[in-house]
Amino acid sequence: MLEIAEKVHDESRQGEAVAPIMGDTRTYSKKFYIESYGCQMNFNDSEIVAAILNNEGFGATRNADEADIVLLNTCSIREKAEQTVRRRLTEFKKTKRSKPGFLVGVLGCMAERLKAKFLEEEKLVDMVVGPDAYRSLPALIEEAETGQKGVNVLLSREETYADISPVRLDSNGVTAFVSIMRGCNNMCAFCVVPFTRGRERSRDPQSVIAEATDLFERGYREVTLLGQNVDSYYFVDETNGETITFAMLLERVAAISPLLRVRFSTSHPKDITDEVLHAMARHENICKYIHLPVQSGSTRILQLMNRTYTREWYMKKVDRIREILPGCGLSTDVITGFCTETEEDHQDTMSMMEYAHYDLAYMFAYSERPGTLAARRYQDDIPEEVKKRRLAEVVALHRRHTLESMQQDVGKTFKVLIEGPSKRTDADLFGRNDQNKVVVFPRGNHRKGDYVMVKIDACTAGTLIGTVVEG
Ligand code: SAH
Ligand code: SF4
Ligand code: F3S
Numbered sequence: 409m410l411e412i413a414e415k416v417h418d419e420s421r422q423g424e425a426v427a428p429i430m431g432d433t434r435t436y437s438k439k440f441y442i443e444s445y446g447c448q449m450n451f452n453d454s455e456i457v458a459a460i461l462n463n464e465g466f467g468a469t470r471n472a473d474e475a476d477i478v479l480l481n482t483c484s485i486r487e488k489a490e491q492t493v494r495r496r497l498t499e500f501k502k503t504k505r506s507k508p509g510f511l512v513g514v515l516g517c518m519a520e521r522l523k524a525k526f527l528e529e530e531k532l533v534d535m536v537v538g539p540d541a542y543r544s545l546p547a548l549i550e551e552a553e554t555g556q557k558g559v560n561v562l563l564s565r566e567e568t569y570a571d572i573s574p575v576r577l578d579s580n581g582v583t584a585f586v587s588i589m590r591g592c593n594n595m596c597a598f599c600v601v602p603f604t605r606g607r608e609r610s611r612d613p614q615s616v617i618a619e620a621t622d623l624f625e626r627g628y629r630e631v632t633l634l635g636q637n638v639d640s641y642y643f644v645d646e647t648n649g650e651t652i653t654f655a656m657l658l659e660r661v662a663a664i665s666p667l668l669r670v671r672f673s674t675s676h677p678k679d680i681t682d683e684v685l686h687a688m689a690r691h692e693n694i695c696k697y698i699h700l701p702v703q704s705g706s707t708r709i710l711q712l713m714n715r716t717y718t719r720e721w722y723m724k725k726v727d728r729i730r731e732i733l734p735g736c737g738l739s740t741d742v743i744t745g746f747c748t749e750t751e752e753d754h755q756d757t758m759s760m761m762e763y764a765h766y767d768l769a770y771m772f773a774y775s776e777r778p779g780t781l782a783a784r785r786y787q788d789d790i791p792e793e794v795k796k797r798r799l800a801e802v803v804a805l806h807r808r809h810t811l812e813s814m815q816q817d818v819g820k821t822f823k824v825l826i827e828g829p830s831k832r833t834d835a836d837l838f839g840r841n842d843q844n845k846v847v848v849f850p851r852g853n854h855r856k857g858d859y860v861m862v863k864i865d866a867c868t869a870g871t872l873i874g875t876v877v878e879g
Contacts, residue, residue, distance in 0.1 A: 438466050441475035442515075442577075445493060446483025448673065449634050450516055452585040454481045455574035457515065457542050462575055464546040472503070477511045477549065482518035484600045486775035490518055501532050511552050513537060513545075517604035520561040521778070527557050539590070539605050540564040563591075563606030570615040573622070582827050582857050584628050588616050588657065589635035594676065596703075597714045597781035598746060598774060601636055608636075610643045613652045613660065620661050620668065629825055629857050630669040631661065638672050639679035655683040662691040667859075669825055671844070673699045677725050678717045685732040696733050697844045700725065701741035705760025706753035709746055714781060719756060726764050737843030739768035742802055745795025746774045747786035754798045761805055767813045767843060769806045773799045807869065814845070814867040821863045821877055822847060828856050838871075847872045 440461055444454045457479065458468050469475050478500055483489040493514075500512050513535035514526050526533040534552040537545055538561035548558030568590055576584055592601050593608040620631045635641060641654035654672075662670050670693060675684075677700050688694045704710050707718040717725075729736050742757060761769070773795040776788040822841035830836035830848045838848045839860075848871055849862050862874040 438476045439469040439474060440466050440477040440479060441469050441472045442479040442481060444481045445489060448585050449587055450481055450483060452587050452634060455577050456569045456572050458575040458577055459572050460542055460545055479513045479515055482514055482516040484517040484521060484604050493518060497532060504532050520604055523559060523561050540567040565607050568609055568611040570611045580828050581627055583630040584623050585634050586616060586619050586631045587634045589641055592636040594637060595714055600777040600780055603779055610641045613643055613657050617660055621664050624664055624668045627857055629667060633672040637676045637679060639675050655687040658694060659687050662694050666693050669693050669695055671695045675700050677722050689732055695842045697737035698729060699739045702760055703743050705757035709749055709753050723763055737767045738764060740766045742769055742771045743774050744798035744802055745790035747782055747789060749790055758805055765809050771799055771802050811869050817872055818864050818867055821861055824860050824862045826854055826856050826858050845872055847874060849874045849876055852876055
């Protein structure tokens with residue numbers, strides 16, 4: 409888990425097993441168990457992997473003990489994420505000894521970086537498969553079954569898995585992820601993603617719309633369009649030469665049905681356009697919530713990070729969002745203790761947080777990643793205890809802000825999409841409002857997938873509590 413996790417975050421959703429496929433009653437001769445780490449895109453990739461394996465006659469299981477194949481879909485974003493996976497791998501050592509033919513595979517972002525290490529030093533890994541090589545997984549399994557190691561970590565400039573319809577794993581049947589692009593070209597100095605996932609490429613809009621439409625027809629009511637940097641989505645339709653931007657894609661997905669909510673993540677502050685903000689304003693069903701990672705409030709640090717915007721530029725972006733989309737939810741990512749960060753830089757981050765008053769923030773101490781620009785050019789010179797102390801300060805400030813943001817909602821009424829029973833009691837249901845806040849209310853006759861208007865009576869630091877005021 410993360411050092412500090414205010415709330416379940418992309419990268420803190422570590423080690424979740426996926427359930428057998430909903431409504432799938434077929435019997436399979438071989439079973440696989442897949443565990444996902446890292447961001448939402450990685451979780452969505454596991455659903456692509458499940459679809460590929462399903463087609464080849466493998467069934468998903470939630471129980472590692474009954475699996476013939478265990479797959480770990482890994483994350484490299486911080487050192488801690490990698491350590492968790494290593495620990496988990498050693499746990500499968502025993503099973504491997506006692507169960508002949510049992511195979512272990514490492515997928516995802518650690519694959520490329522550590523393939524040699526996994527295969528040579530850690531004999532328990534049979535397959536290493538990078539994020540662009542999942543189509544070759546069945547063949548690699550076959551190879552591994554003969555006792556050879558199955559390896560494919562090639563990155564692609566084209567692969568988007570556009571034709572593969574992901575098998576929805578661990579699904580609530582209401583909300584789903586749809587990847588619209590892969591890779592990243594941004595080269596933020598701290599970040600390993602461009603190395604683990606390769607060049608940015610956008611998926612054919614028609615396949616995105618087809619997938620979202622199919623989800624809607626199967627009862628889903630919310631799709632989250634995913635990309636490391638959705639605002640640089642760009643697709644040229646070769647049949648008519650038309651260029652599709654992210655704003656255009658967003659509007660096309662929103663047009664599927666007014667009952668289908670659309671979310672998206674992540675927006676790089678340098679790329680989010682007024683066109684996108686206006687598209688959001690035009691469509692009631694595009695949720696008014698933007699994840700806009702700032703990383704640091706200091707222009708000097710932002711420059712070192714290669715984020716390509718300044719403090720002032722970011723503030724103007726926040727102003728613009730508030731102007732075009734009043735009441736829009738805003739969240740961020742923050743890194744403390746990046747190379748050379750002074751107390752003054754840190755105070756700039758604190759004051760930026762005061763300025764933006766985020767509803768939600770994911771906060772991390774800087775973790776040097778081998779091969780990145782920062783690892784090659786700068787010294788990781790901020791002592792661990794300073795990074796941690798600054799992180800604790802940022803977290804404390806943010807806690808105050810989230811609580812204030814929740815308290816401001818008491819007395820308001822929100823449209824909520826119901827996702828299922830509340831975690832605490834079956835007598836209550838939970839859903840989210842437009843701004844992505846969790847709302848809990850008495851069940852009544854309402855059902856998962858319904859929209860209800862909920863008046864907020866009270867709140868905790870993470871939940872709004874209310875009652876349904878109209879159907
Ligand atoms: N594509 C997204 C971020 C993906 S990684 C974007 O550009 O915003 C998610 C978050 O992890 C980043 O926003 C950053 O805050 C954090 N992160 C990435 N690399 C890190 C590192 N080396 N150390 C600490 N945090 C890191
Ligand atoms: Fe990493 Fe930057 Fe790309 Fe985000 S935009 S994935 S932080 S390189
Ligand atoms: Fe981790 Fe790879 Fe996502 S490094 S955050 S799983 S893109």
